[in-house]
Amino acid sequence: MSSKELAKVAAAQQNTDTLAAALKSGNPIVLASFLVMGLANMAAGQVIKGLIFLAIEVGFIVYMAIPMGGCHWLSMLPGLGEVERIEVYNEEEGFFEYLPGDRSQQILLYAVATLVIVALFVVIWRASIRSGWKAQRIKAAGKKVPTFMDDLRALLDENIHKLLMTPPFAMLLVFTITPLIYMMLMAFTNYSKEGEHLVLFDWVGLKNFADLFNSSSTIGRQFWGVLLWTVVWAFFATFLNFFLGTIMAMIIDRPTTRCKALWRTILSFTIAVPQFVSLMIIRTMFKDDGAVNKLLQSMGVIGAGVNLPFWTNATWARVTVIVVNIWVGIPYTVMSVTGILKNIPAEQYEAARIDGANAVQQFVNITLPYMFFVMTPTLITTFTNNINNFNVIYLLSSGGPTYVGDTAGQTDLLVTWLYKLTVDKQQFNVAAVIGIMTFLILAFVSLVTYRNSASYKDEGAFK
Amino acid sequence: MGKKISGSVKAQRTITDIVVHIFLVCVAIVWLIPFIWLVAHSFRGGVDRGQFSATFFPTEWTLDNYTRLFTDTATINFPRMFLNTFFIACCSCFVSTFFVLAVSYCVSRVKWKMRKTYLNMAMVINLFPGFMAMVAIYFLLKTVGLTEGNLIPLALVICYSAGAGTQFYVMKGYMDTIPTALDEAAYIDGATKWQTFIKVTLPLCKPMVVYQVITSFMAPWMDFIFAKIICGTKTQFYTVSIGLFSLIDSKEYVSAWFTRFCAGAVLVAVPISILYIFTQRFYQEAMAGGVKG
Numbered sequence: 001m002s003s004k005e006l007a008k009v010a011a012a013q014q015n016t017d018t019l020a021a022a023l024k025s026g027n028p029i030v031l032a033s034f035l036v037m038g039l040a041n042m043a044a045g046q047v048i049k050g051l052i053f054l055a056i057e058v059g060f061i062v063y064m065a066i067p068m069g070g071c072h073w074l075s076m077l078p079g080l081g082e083v084e085r086i087e088v089y090n091e092e093e094g095f096f097e098y099l100p101g102d103r104s105q106q107i108l109l110y111a112v113a114t115l116v117i118v119a120l121f122v123v124i125w126r127a128s129i130r131s132g133w134k135a136q137r138i139k140a141a142g143k144k145v146p147t148f149m150d151d152l153r154a155l156l157d158e159n160i161h162k163l164l165m166t167p168p169f170a171m172l173l174v175f176t177i178t179p180l181i182y183m184m185l186m187a188f189t190n191y192s193k194e195g196e197h198l199v200l201f202d203w204v205g206l207k208n209f210a211d212l213f214n215s216s217s218t219i220g221r222q223f224w225g226v227l228l229w230t231v232v233w234a235f236f237a238t239f240l241n242f243f244l245g246t247i248m249a250m251i252i253d254r255p256t257t258r259c260k261a262l263w264r265t266i267l268s269f270t271i272a273v274p275q276f277v278s279l280m281i282i283r284t285m286f287k288d289d290g291a292v293n294k295l296l297q298s299m300g301v302i303g304a305g306v307n308l309p310f311w312t313n314a315t316w317a318r319v320t321v322i323v324v325n326i327w328v329g330i331p332y333t334v335m336s337v338t339g340i341l342k343n344i345p346a347e348q349y350e351a352a353r354i355d356g357a358n359a360v361q362q363f364v365n366i367t368l369p370y371m372f373f374v375m376t377p378t379l380i381t382t383f384t385n386n387i388n389n390f391n392v393i394y395l396l397s398s399g400g401p402t403y404v405g406d407t408a409g410q411t412d413l414l415v416t417w418l419y420k421l422t423v424d425k426q427q428f429n430v431a432a433v434i435g436i437m438t439f440l441i442l443a444f445v446s447l448v449t450y451r452n453s454a455s456y457k458d459e460g461a462f463k
Numbered sequence: 464m465g466k467k468i469s470g471s472v473k474a475q476r477t478i479t480d481i482v483v484h485i486f487l488v489c490v491a492i493v494w495l496i497p498f499i500w501l502v503a504h505s506f507r508g509g510v511d512r513g514q515f516s517a518t519f520f521p522t523e524w525t526l527d528n529y530t531r532l533f534t535d536t537a538t539i540n541f542p543r544m545f546l547n548t549f550f551i552a553c554c555s556c557f558v559s560t561f562f563v564l565a566v567s568y569c570v571s572r573v574k575w576k577m578r579k580t581y582l583n584m585a586m587v588i589n590l591f592p593g594f595m596a597m598v599a600i601y602f603l604l605k606t607v608g609l610t611e612g613n614l615i616p617l618a619l620v621i622c623y624s625a626g627a628g629t630q631f632y633v634m635k636g637y638m639d640t641i642p643t644a645l646d647e648a649a650y651i652d653g654a655t656k657w658q659t660f661i662k663v664t665l666p667l668c669k670p671m672v673v674y675q676v677i678t679s680f681m682a683p684w685m686d687f688i689f690a691k692i693i694c695g696t697k698t699q700f701y702t703v704s705i706g707l708f709s710l711i712d713s714k715e716y717v718s719a720w721f722t723r724f725c726a727g728a729v730l731v732a733v734p735i736s737i738l739y740i741f742t743q744r745f746y747q748e749a750m751a752g753g754v755k756g
Contacts, residue, residue: 109602156657161575163657164565168628169581171562172588175625179599180591251487256480266491268743269498272736274685276704277728280711281497284721289515291500298519327494388592390688415592422598423692435595442590 019126022133027140033132037125040132044139048148053128060121070117073110080104080189080202104201105191112182116173187432194218194427201429208433219430222408222417227437229318230413233393234386236322237329238379244326245333246371247363249341252334264338267331275328279395282324286310314410317397321411325392336378337371344370380449384442390415414438501732505529505725514711514721528726539706539720540699541727547616548683548702554620556680559627563675564668567631568660571638572646585629593626594688600625601692610693615700622689623682637671637749638664670749677742684735703731 022030026040033040038053064070081102090097138145146154155163187208191201211217252263270278285291288307296302310320344367352362372379393399393416399409407425408417414434421431500519507516508525532541570578600622604610609618641664649659665672683690683702690705701709710716710724717724 105602106606109599109606153655157655160656160660161569161573161578164569164660165581168562168566171621171625172628175600175603175621176588176596176629179596179603180588182599182602183596248490251483254483256476257483257487263487263491266494268740269494269736272739273498273732274704274735276685276687276708277501277732278497280708281501281725281728284514284711285497285500287515291516291519294516295519384590390592390594415594418592418595419688428598431598432595435592438595439591443587446586446590 016137017130017134019129022129026133027136030129030133030136033129037128038132040136041128044132044135045145046131046135046148046151049131049151053124053131056121056124056128060117063117064114070114073107073114076102076107077111078203081107081200084200101199103199104189105199108185108189109182112178112185116178116181120173183428183432184436185432186428187436189429191429192427193425198426204429208429212433212437218407219433222406223434223437226408226412226414226417227441229411230387233318233322233413234383234389237325237386237389237392238383240322240326241329241333242371242375242379242382245330246337246341246367248330249334249337250363250367253338253341264334267334269331270328271331271335275391276395279324279328279392282327283311283396286320286324288312311397312401314401317401317411321393321396324396325389328392337375340371340374341367343374377449380446384446387413387438387442387445388415389413390419394419414441501725502729504722505729507722507725512720512722513718528722529730532723532726532730539710539723541703541706541730543699544701544703544706545730547700548704551616551619551623551702552680552683554616555623555683556676558620558624559630559679559682560672560675562624562627563631563634563679564665564672566628567634567638568664570631571635572643572660572664573656585631588626588629597689597692604693610695615694615697618693619683619690619702622693623686624679627679634668634671634675637668641667670745673745674742674749677738677745681735681738681742684731703727707731 016025023034029043030040036054037057038050040050041047041053042050062069081104083101086101087096087098089095135145188203188205189201190197190204190207192198208219211219212223214220248267251257252260257263287293288309288311290310292310293302293307296308297304297306302308309316311317348366349362352366357365390413393411393413397409397411399412399416399420402409402412407421407427407430412420415438418431418434418438421427421434503520504516505528506524506526507521508523508527509521512528532539536542569575570582601610604618604621608614609621645663645667646659649663650656654662683704685704686702687704687708690702691708694700694702694705698706707724707727710720710727
């Protein structure tokens with residue numbers, strides 16, 4: 001058989017392995033297994049497998065049907081609970097006690113979890129029917145139906161991805177995907193400390209997103225400023241570090257520079273030491289009474305009693321975080337750039353030198369274009385990482401200085417603002433909106449560029 | 464004439480060299496000053512142990528800050544925090560390394576139907592701000608009852624390793640460079656995929672596995688966001704980072720405890736830096752060596 005015919009046979013097999021095919025040409029037992037999971041497996045001799053499917057179905061139905069089970073939470077989802085906590089006088093004991101009311105947050109969480117469980121069940125249900133249908137076909141063809149042990153053995157061989165992917169994916173589903181869905185749904189509610197909606201809240205549709213474009217609302221007033229600063233910050237943090245880091249790497253790499261390893265090791269200190277240590281130290285040093293002001297005073301650069309407002313003036317704070325970030329970021333650039341610089345053909349420099357180009361001209365016309373060409377994907381990743389650069393801002397300025405009445409400080413990025421809104425201010429709905437907006441911006445930047453990058457397109461090229 | 468020109472070129476080169484080295488020394492000083500300052504103040508003696516001192520370098524020196532970190536454990540139990548973090552780091556490094564290896568092997572070596580879907584999903588998940596779901600995770604863990612009592616370390620292990628399923632890019636990139644011919648040879652010899660994974664792929668990834676182990680071991684030592692949310696006020700479960708962070712973050716502590724913060728920071732930073740230098744060695748080895756087909 002030619003490879004084309006083989007592919008045709010495989011495609012035909014693929015076609016029979018669907019729910020529609022099972023519905024069309026399956027025997028009554030297969031059809032019954034649409035309702036009673038695992039029936040077809042058991043009838044074909046795969047008793048354990050069939051029982052497992054059946055147990056899953058029973059478990060699912062029980063979970064959905066019990067009083068505080070899935071159906072209960074799903075039915076609460078549209079209203080998110082109405083019963084308020086009420087105070088009643090307990091005559092026997094002689095004091096006031098509280099009758100617990102509904103808690104919208106809990107309802108939403110359980111409902112989302114139930115939705116995930118339902119989705120999971122549908123996947124298992126489909127798999128069970130296909131598995132039963134396949135077992136019936138094998139039996140009808142008179143071949144040996146794989147036993148439970150065969151199935152287990154297949155998990156170590158051709159089905160190894162099922163074995164290896166299940167634990168990581170299960171953890172992702174429970175602790176990343178479910179919480180993300182939950183947080184995204186919050187963007188459509190009024191779950192916030194503002195207006196006392198911490199216990200009971202309701203769906204408000206797209207109101208929170210509309211507020212973004214309403215400059216008189218608290219979020220609309222601050223959002224665009226924070227967004228602009230986030231982009232400005234990411235731009236400087238990425239490109240300044242890239243330029244200066246490249247220059248630094250070239251200086252260290254000069255043929256006549258001594259102790260290259262020493263300089264690189266000293267630079268890598270900022271990467272090696274945990275950021276909450278190094279940045280907290282810098283924050284302390286730059287405070288109004290901090291070491292830097294003390295040093296400048298004793299050197300006579302600024303007068304005694306005069307303090308440079310590194311963290312207390314908006315412009316100073318912005319410049320300081322960018323400058324400190326250079327301190328943090330240059331070592332990363334030096335590390336990643338050193339190898340690439342060596343790949344620039346030496347003849348190009350030679351030719352430029354003969355034409356009389358000086359060092360600066362060589363850097364601008366040869367080094368930079370080459371580096372841009374090679375480093376574009378890295379730069380994009382760095383840019384998106386900088387938009388999400390929580391540590392540097394939070395540890396250095398904590399987003400401050402903050403004007404009265406604002407929730408966002410003058411150096412807050414979208415992520416640090418998001419953190420403040422959830423942890424300190426408990427305005428979960430606004431935080432969720434900001435999280436979604438951050439995601440959209442990042443998705444736009446990276447999808448456009450990442451999908452066009454060679455590493456994505458040629459992902460399979462190597463094999 | 465020609466000799467004279469080459470002489471001046473040589474002189475110019477020497478001057479450039481001197482300028483460059485002076486510049487590098489300045490840079491080195493700027494890069495090291497915060498760390499020197501940190502170490503110096505961890506040895507600062509005297510009455511005032513707050514964050515502001517009258518001089519750049521301390522005038523009195525003592526080992527007291529280090530000894531009291533270990534003996535005076537009533538308010539801040541540093542040894543306890545150190546053990547907490549060590550335990551959490553060991554567990555989460557084990558779990559996340561397993562997850563990363565499992566996922567990388569599956570997306571790099573095994574053909575399965577949902578593979579591309581999984582890659583896209585991981586990419587989308589990675590675009591969300593890491594702690595956007597943080598509060599939801601906290602609610603979730605609270606509902607399951609993991610945020611109370613002795614289960615807090617377990618909750619933190621889950622926080623640090625649950626996302627490992629999307630952190631496979633470096634490992635996958637490395638596995639992609641291992642020739643598939645090696646796997647095929649193993650299949651011909653009758654090995655199952657599991658045996659190939661354990662006996663062929665894993666040994667070839669050794670430097671990368673070491674890199675992964677150390678990187679995930681280091682994460683709990685650096686994180687102060689999840690730990691703070693999960694632990695709340697239960698100080699007996701604090702990790703070092705959150706313990707030290709609370710020392711310098713709250714006004715009541717910082718005025719008297721700053722030097723002890725410095726001492727604790729030095730004690731955390733030294734092992735972490737050494738580990739980091741290790742990872743770089745293995746990372747470079749992995750990147751330079753690869754597997755020659």
